[in-house]
Amino acid sequence: MKISVLGCGRWGSFIAWYSHHIGHDVLIWGRENSPHYQELEKTRKNEYLTLSSDIYLTHNLKTALTKSDICVISINSQQLRSFGKQISSLNIKSKVPFILCMKGLEIGSGKRLTTVLSEEIGITSPIAVWVGPGHVQDFLCGMPNCMIMSSLDTTLTKYLAHAFSSPLIRFYYGKDLLGIEIGAAAKNVIGLAAGMLDGIGYSSLKGALMARGTHELSRLIEAMGGNPMTVYGLSHLGDYEATLFSEHSNNRRFGEDLILGKPFHKLAEGVYTVQALMDLSETYHVELPISKTVYEIIYNHTNPRKELEKLFLRSVKSE
Structure with a gap:
């Protein structure tokens, strides 16, 4: 099977490596001026892996x-709409399925990534998502x-x-x-919240964070028309170890380094996602206290220790 991977960052390059590893013919695309693409073109290496000479690189x-x-897309989620426009402008008459190997929501609209891409390339192209736990370093x-793989078409999935x-x-x-x-x-x-707890020395509160985090998001998913139980599967709770505890988690590291005053x-x-969640919270009238606390710390520069203590330690209420 021929697989094109669009995007050559950490995850995109791994998907290319993995797809070749399991026997597919693989092409990986990157922008010509991208440092990631230039490094792979020159050395076929990045900080994580080495690509086989059988994997074809192109900026076309x-x-x-x-x-x-099959086309796999792995880029910054906030660039997806403009990338979709670029794909559409090529006017290629094809029904090759797209898999979004990325996680996020569009800032300003709160729209899911499958919605963003379908709005730009049309609903005739089947779109799926590939999400769940796992780090490149561990897989290698x-x-x-x-x-987990998901789409609106069970046969495609x-x-x-x-x-x-x-x-x-x-x-x-x-x-x-939707829930996924x-x-x-x-x-x-x-x-991000887990990293902030690490930063202030409150790592033991991650248990409470997991319990309240799943509950918070289940309410939002239900309000949006999804299954509230989905949040307890691989796309969310099942990914907590890799995101809340792993040294390889960029989100956890960002939260910790923010508290410690280190650049990341x-x-x-x-x-980006926390901005979109604040919009969804308002649209669907669902309180998201953890997300709001993270937003206040990052964007309004409130005192992290006070905000996190207020969130986890000072509220007396029924669970």
Whole structure:
């Protein structure tokens, strides 16, 4: 099977490596002026892995879109709309499925990523999401994990899950696309909160964070029309270990470094997602106290210790 991976950052380059590892023909696309692409083109390496010489690199998007059976997109979630416009402008008549291997919500609209892409490329192109726990570093060491594939079409979901399943990644079929997307995006915000707790020396509160975080997001998913139980699956609660505890979690690291006053230069999607969650909180009239606390600390520069203590230690109420 021919797989095109659009995006050559940490996760995109891993997906290319993984797809080749399990026997697919792989092409990876990146922007010509992207440092990630230039590094791979020059050395076929990045800080995590080495790509096989059999994996074809290109900065020609039309080539990537027309020479594949499946297209995987792995880019910054806030760039998806403009990227969708770029894809649409090529006017390629194809029904090749797209898989979004990214987690986030659009700032300003709060829209899910499948909605954003379908608005730009049209509803005739099938779109799925690939989310769940696992870090590049762990996979490359041979550590297996479980992930989830989901779309609005059960047949498509099963086709894609089987196409990418291996002893390294076991896929489950996701039935609630809305809940899966919201949960996958929002767990990054919970990861920011976990890092903040680490930063102030309150790591033991992560248990309370997990309990209240899942409850908070289940209420939002239900209000939006999804299944509130979805949040307890692989897209959200199942991804907590990798996001709230792992040294490899960019969101956890961002939260911790913010408290400690250290610069953090890698992508932490939760920083954007928390803005979208505040819009959804208002739209659907659902209180999101953890998300609001994270937002206040990051964007309004409130005192982290006071805000987190107020959130976890000072409220007396029924659970």
